[in-house]
Amino acid sequence: MLLIRAIVRPEKKDELLAALTTAGFPAATVVDVVGRGKQKGIRMGDLVYDEIPKAMVLVAIHDEEKDRIVDVVMKTARTGESGTFGDGKIFVSPIEDVYTISRGGRGL
Amino acid sequence: MKEIMAVVRMNRTGATKKALIEAGVAGFTAVRVLGRGRPLEDPAVIQEHKKQLLAMAADDVTDPETTEQQVTSFLDGTRLFPRRLFTVLAHDEDVPRIVEAITGASSTGDWVDDGAIFVLPVVDAIRVRTGESGEAAIW
Structure with missing residues (x-):
C-alpha cells in the first residue's frame, strides 16, 4: 500500500477531489499547508513571499493504482498548457499497515 | 522505527490523547485536517440516515430544497x-499497542467515518536538542 501526498494549489483542491471521486478514490484527507519550492518563494522587489498557501491531499491506495492516481492529479492540478511554477508536487511513500477504526480491522 | 498517522474524530481527540498516555506514548503531533472516507453504499442505510438528518434539520427559515441538498x-x-490527524513516532515493537490504544479510544461503534490509521516506515529520526539519532531520538 502507498500513501500519496499531493501538494496542490488551494483553488484546485475541489476540482481534484471531484476528479478523485470519479476515478474511484473517494477517501481522502486534506490539510491546509504553507510552503515554498525550488524558486525560493515569490519575490516582488524587496518583498519575498516564501510561505505560499497550498492544499495537501493525502490518499492511501493499493500499489497498482499508483500510476492512475498520479495521472489524475497531474491532469487536474496542472495549470496552463505545460504547467506553471507553483503547481505542486506529489510524494509517494510506502505504508506498512492500514487499520480502519470503525470496522476495527486491517486493510484499506 | 515507524510513523503512525491516525485520522480521528474531533470529539475523540481528548480520549485519544489519554489513551496514548496510558499506552506509554507522551509525544505526538496533531493537525486539524479535513477528510472523507469510503461513501455509504447500502441505499436502505442511506435512506434511513437521510430521514434522521432531515428531521433534525427541520426549521421554518431555511429553504427545504437547500436543506435537502445539504443533507x-x-x-x-x-x-x-x-478531523484531527495524529502523528506518532514509535519503536517497531510498540506499534501494535499504540494502534490498539487509538482504535479503542476513537471508535464510536455506531457508524462509519471513525477514521483510519496508517503505519509508515521511518528511515531516521534526530532529536534537535541533543543531536542523537535513530531509535534513541524517539523517546
Missing part, C-alpha cells in the same frame, strides 16, 4: 468533515 451532500461522499 444529501452529507451522505454521498463529496463533503469533507473536520
Whole structure:
C-alpha cells in the first residue's frame, strides 16, 4: 500500500477531489499547508513571499493504482498548457499497515 | 522505527490523547485536517440516515430544497468533515499497542467515518536538542 501526498494549489483542491471521486478514490484527507519550492518563494522587489498557501491531499491506495492516481492529479492540478511554477508536487511513500477504526480491522 | 498517522474524530481527540498516555506514548503531533472516507453504499442505510438528518434539520427559515441538498451532500461522499490527524513516532515493537490504544479510544461503534490509521516506515529520526539519532531520538 502507498500513501500519496499531493501538494496542490488551494483553488484546485475541489476540482481534484471531484476528479478523485470519479476515478474511484473517494477517501481522502486534506490539510491546509504553507510552503515554498525550488524558486525560493515569490519575490516582488524587496518583498519575498516564501510561505505560499497550498492544499495537501493525502490518499492511501493499493500499489497498482499508483500510476492512475498520479495521472489524475497531474491532469487536474496542472495549470496552463505545460504547467506553471507553483503547481505542486506529489510524494509517494510506502505504508506498512492500514487499520480502519470503525470496522476495527486491517486493510484499506 | 515507524510513523503512525491516525485520522480521528474531533470529539475523540481528548480520549485519544489519554489513551496514548496510558499506552506509554507522551509525544505526538496533531493537525486539524479535513477528510472523507469510503461513501455509504447500502441505499436502505442511506435512506434511513437521510430521514434522521432531515428531521433534525427541520426549521421554518431555511429553504427545504437547500436543506435537502445539504443533507444529501452529507451522505454521498463529496463533503469533507473536520478531523484531527495524529502523528506518532514509535519503536517497531510498540506499534501494535499504540494502534490498539487509538482504535479503542476513537471508535464510536455506531457508524462509519471513525477514521483510519496508517503505519509508515521511518528511515531516521534526530532529536534537535541533543543531536542523537535513530531509535534513541524517539523517546
